[in-house]
Amino acid sequence: MAGSSIIKFLDSLSSRSSVRYLIYSCSLAFFFALILVPPILGIVLKWNTMADIFGNSSLMSRATSAIYASFAIALFVSFIDVIAGLPMAWLITRGGFKWLRSLDTLADIPFIIPTVALGYSLLLFWNKPEGISSLFGTSLVSPGWLLIILLHFAFSYPVVVRVMVGALLDYKREYEEAARTLGAAPLTADRTVTLSILKPSLIASFILAFARSVSETGATMMVAGAFENGPIFISNLKTAQEPGYEGALVFVSFILIVISCTIFVTIRLLGPRLKMPIKKVWPVAERKLSSSGVTNLRNGISLLVFFLLVLIPSLFVALPAFYAVTNGTLNQAITGAGIWQEYWQSLILSYSIGAIATLLNTIAGLPMAVLIARRRLGTTLSSVLDVLVNIPLIVPSIALGISLSIFWKNFAFIPEIGLLIFVHLSITYPYMVRSMAAAIERVNINYEEAARTLGGRPFTVFRTIILPLTKYSLIAGAVMVFTRSVSETGATLAVTELKTAPVLLVNWVKGVVPATSLEIGLGCGILVLFSFIILLVLRLFAKRGY
């Protein structure tokens, strides 16, 4: 009864335009005050310190190499992701066998595993004697740039597959069929028609893979060895606190943010104008390349790449975790002996921060998603907002963390845990807004209008029409916010000494805290297991709904 009277009260409130304006204003204020302005002001406040690095040529040289490495690796990995992910998405959606749909779920696994666990898993697989190296008698891949590339490929490849599977499923196959009936071989039809129409999704998947690569810190630290990219350089600098380090931090963060934003804006602006080479056709060659033999070869290579470079290395951490269960390490962990007490505390901290970020971003993000999707501020302003909410997504999180840390430390009354929450809110905000804005945009506005003409007040319409129709995107957004927050290492390192689970595991792997490989394996395994359980619960919750 109390529930229904609250709903009635909210319904009547929502009819007042002043209440609606208030909600939208609060959502905008949240975005500008907590998400967008602090990182910009953070850099501006310490602008002068940047002069320090210009007088220190060795630091400058390290900084420029690190920045270059970050973008070179991200660009390379994103290209490879698209080249490898596209045929895989094709195979999943067009393969014609039901069992291929399970590949779709398998391709999500590296996406769900927290990146530090993924990093350790890859380190074990490629470098440690327990991995594939045991077949060759020597360490196959040493920590360094190659292992970073393998790692970044493993966690960004699922992004491309996910986006392209969605795009191919939504794609109207009539275009392809029309091309075939006009005489085009399958490859010609795919190249000249399907890929051109799916170009926006290809660009989006490239940007997401790029952002994920350029931003990752924790797992990269595990596999980097002495190699430095932007985030590792910042992390090393912060740990070592060499003279002039603050200026270098601001400089590298500033450059990483500016270049990331420039690349993002360039791709967004120039991407739609990019003409695919569709005029030229090679009927004989493309017909041969469309043959079942060549198609089977392509599918075989796609599967091999997926299993050998993505899935098996990602799940390899299960092996030491399994040994740890059988040899008594698990008992130690359960009793909280030794290093495990701090582990459980870090886990609770990570999940608490993740839950708070998910809750707050859902509350603050939903009105923003409506503003963007329904163009409530007019087409131009809404489009600008649409671009602005993406910024935390494409900026390296450690750089964002540095600028946020500079800004928020001016407010001494804010406790360290508060800083941590603010940073995680910033980093995860776009996942909820993007997911929900896209979903609301897909809901035909006629449904809303029909509900209004039938007597539904705005809140009722939102509750009974929009939410049920966008429920899966809401859950997907919440899952992404939560997993991203639990995985986040770079920004956490930048703002606080508090140990979240990924930070703790990085310390274990790097030997800051002595831990055996079984302990690290079990630590990662528990993190992965909990992530799976939480995702499962969220999915069940989604099913129980409407």
Add this chain to the structure above:
Amino acid sequence: MPEVRLVNVTKKYGKIVAVDNVSLQVHDREYFSLIGPSGCGKTTLLRIIAGLVQPDEGEVYIENRFVNPIPPEDRGIGFVFQEYALFPHMNVWDNVTYGPRVKALESKESEKLGREMLEMVRLFERLDAYPSELSGGMMQRVALARALAAGAKLLLLDEPLGALDAKIRQELRYDLRRFVKDLELTGIHVTHDQAEAMAISDRIAVMRKGKILQVGTPQELYLKPQHIFVANFIGESNFLEGYITKLDNNESTIELRGELYVQSLDKRHKKGEKVVVAVRPEVLAVEKGEKRGKNSIFGHIEEFRFEGTNIRYEIRLENGDVVVVVRPALMVEWLNVGEKVTVSFPVEKSFVFTYPERGLKRELALE
């Protein structure tokens, strides 16, 4: 030349039989229509001919060539989709010349074909426009030009007018037939609109639940329906239930409900058999007052509708059945609701069908 032959073609989707053992022959340069209610399998059959769907059983021949293993691009067909399927990232010119390009024709030849086809559909001046800048009718004309420019001799049209306004639909349907005839093509046109099919087809196949019920010219289907569903789907019919009570050399006598008797020239049924007499609304005559005569039944006007060209009466017969009568609005005296009338029809203008095993209503149902 493109004669199309289907032999025992079947296609199933799980437990649903979309096409059920269909055999059919479409002659060279014929404008042929497949009609039937939604979900009857007509589009699936068209897609099987195109090679976009593989049949589970049966054979498809185009120009006497067995084409089951041949992909759509090698079947020499043109396919026009209901929603046009114009490539949104290409302008009109690039859409229309896509076929010649992917078939590696000389660019001069491609241009000539593209120009000819665009001129034929009267859209040459819009060659720079993108599909999003065109109206529905224009888009469908471009789609048609594109299919024709690919050099197809067999044109497959899947509800090509279904997404257009009524007026444009009427104009374009005659264009379709003209293009097919002028270019000496074979056309197979799928539609659920029987008036459209009747207006432009040489022959029509009526489908229901994956099966072909009857194939014939529009006149044959209208004047001599072989199946009760066809009598109802092509045009409109009144159905009167009864029993054959008498058979003689010239005609059969049917007793309707309420001890009313009518005669028919249809003598295919046995004495005592339960039957349905079908009479078209436009065949029924209606006169003021009660006048006895052969095949005359008394009743009163229950509903009157003015439809422009025609007027339409719903008449309650003395046995309680209701029949619809359609008369040309300007040719007859208009009758009022409640007026007593006599309804009659000539013996040669009715069809008699065996009463369907599963009931009349279910037999006539469109779904």
